Amino acid sequence: MVRVVVLGQGYVASIFALGVERIKKGDLGYYGIPLADELPVKVEDIEIVGSYDVDETKVGVTVYDVVKRYWDNGVPESLRNITIRRGVHLNSLKSMPIKANGLEEKMKLSNCVDKLVDEWKSEKAEVIINVCTTERIKTFSSRDDIEKAIESDDREKLSAAQFYTYAASVYASENNGAVFVNAIPTPIANDPAFVSLAQDSKLVIFGDDGATGATPLTADILAHLGQRNRYVRSIAQFNIGGNMDFLALTDSGRNKSKEVTKSSIVRDILGYETPHYIKPTGFLEPLGDKKFVAMHIEYINFNGAIDEIVVNARINDSPSLAGLLVDLVRLGKIALKRGEWGTVYEVNAFYMKSPGPANSHNMPRILAYEALRKWAGLPAVSKGGTV
Numbered sequence: 001m002v003r004v005v006v007l008g009q010g011y012v013a014s015i016f017a018l019g020v021e022r023i024k025k026g027d028l029g030y031y032g033i034p035l036a037d038e039l040p041v042k043v044e045d046i047e048i049v050g051s052y053d054v055d056e057t058k059v060g061v062t063v064y065d066v067v068k069r070y071w072d073n074g075v076p077e078s079l080r081n082i083t084i085r086r087g088v089h090l091n092s093l094k095s096m097p098i099k100a101n102g103l104e105e106k107m108k109l110s111n112c113v114d115k116l117v118d119e120w121k122s123e124k125a126e127v128i129i130n131v132c133t134t135e136r137i138k139t140f141s142s143r144d145d146i147e148k149a150i151e152s153d154d155r156e157k158l159s160a161a162q163f164y165t166y167a168a169s170v171y172a173s174e175n176n177g178a179v180f181v182n183a184i185p186t187p188i189a190n191d192p193a194f195v196s197l198a199q200d201s202k203l204v205i206f207g208d209d210g211a212t213g214a215t216p217l218t219a220d221i222l223a224h225l226g227q228r229n230r231y232v233r234s235i236a237q238f239n240i241g242g243n244m245d246f247l248a249l250t251d252s253g254r255n256k257s258k259e260v261t262k263s264s265i266v267r268d269i270l271g272y273e274t275p276h277y278i279k280p281t282g283f284l285e286p287l288g289d290k291k292f293v294a295m296h297i298e299y300i301n302f303n304g305a306i307d308e309i310v311v312n313a314r315i316n317d318s319p320s321l322a323g324l325l326v327d328l329v330r331l332g333k334i335a336l337k338r339g340e341w342g343t344v345y346e347v348n349a350f351y352m353k354s355p356g357p358a359n360s361h362n363m364p365r366i367l368a369y370e371a372l373r374k375w376a377g378l379p380a381v382s383k384g385g386t387v
């Protein structure tokens, strides 16, 4: 069994909970889960034991009630067993049309840490997944700075993701290990201060920012062009969607954090900079969760020929990440058993837009897939052929 706590009961977390329970009931197969039934930890072993949010309409109600807001086609009754608890807010939802309240309104941050750690102990949490709203980027220069920010109750300095990672490290050190999956752009696996804290606290961190749709596809197309020595002259890639995440990204500070994680693929894979525009560009409500993705890549071929690749797609946003989370929690359990404290590049390189640790490179996902399989102890046979 792998016991999971979710931070941010939004669209992604809801589709994750729904899909896992439907698989357990036998209603659904493994499509969209890269490692499907290959791992020793089975999808059916996943047990969601806790959920946190700060939206006043979600705190205190069950996961069943929230999932129903996103899916009206029969929600498994088992999700009535999890009641959403209050998390810390730290301005995550500032300027969003949502009434939010965090634990910190009634207590100091250090007490919030104690409260969450106690709750995670009672839930016997093993893997904590962060799928809260995209935040503005902040980084810490040292572990001391993180600890000082908590002790001095400095609410401006800490983002919610950073606070939760710190709390997870305290929990891990008292619990003999835990895993924190950071599926959002805030640098956690890419912040050496947090990785060092994790190493000493028996915490495994996976991150940062789930690589779900156009970004890994762009990475593979760039690798394809790179291997054929075609020179890429420009890349345009944008997404427009109608879910709350896209609404949050209309805030330029939050969008910047996505831009950074998405753009990191260009230099890493091509080995040179080229003019590019890669970011979520807009909110259009009728598109809902099924975002519109457009990509244009222009490159120089033999004899100076100029070629262009144009991709248009409609991609369901939340299921794309939720399917990856199913693997990440199971890989987390494996890392936990092995005691691989800190962060695991082989996992991050396949699943994350900005794979930690800091300064490690993006690699083409077709190669990252093989490295991941090796790490997980699976045979090196990729789907679609032997490597």
Ligand SMILES: NC(=O)c1ccc[n+]([C@@H]2O[C@H](COP(=O)([O-])OP(=O)(O)OC[C@H]3O[C@@H](n4cnc5c(N)ncnc54)[C@H](O)[C@@H]3O)[C@@H](O)[C@H]2O)c1
Pocket (backbone or CB within 6 Å): 007, 008, 009, 010, 011, 012, 013, 052, 053, 054, 055, 058, 087, 088, 089, 090, 092, 093, 131, 132, 133, 134, 135, 160, 183, 184, 185, 209, 210, 211, 212, 243, 244, 245, 317, 318, 320, 321
């Ligand atoms: N394909 C994808 O959907 C995808 C891919 C990569 C990364 N992500 C990241 O996943 C995250 C979630 O996406 P989503 O579509 O589910 O968004 P969402 O807005 O539907 O859900 C976010 C949830 O987090 C809650 N929340 C906000 N601040 C919180 C806090 N401090 N503590 C606890 N809960 C908090 C919100 O109330 C909301 O319920 C985003 O940060 C996004 O960048 C999504």
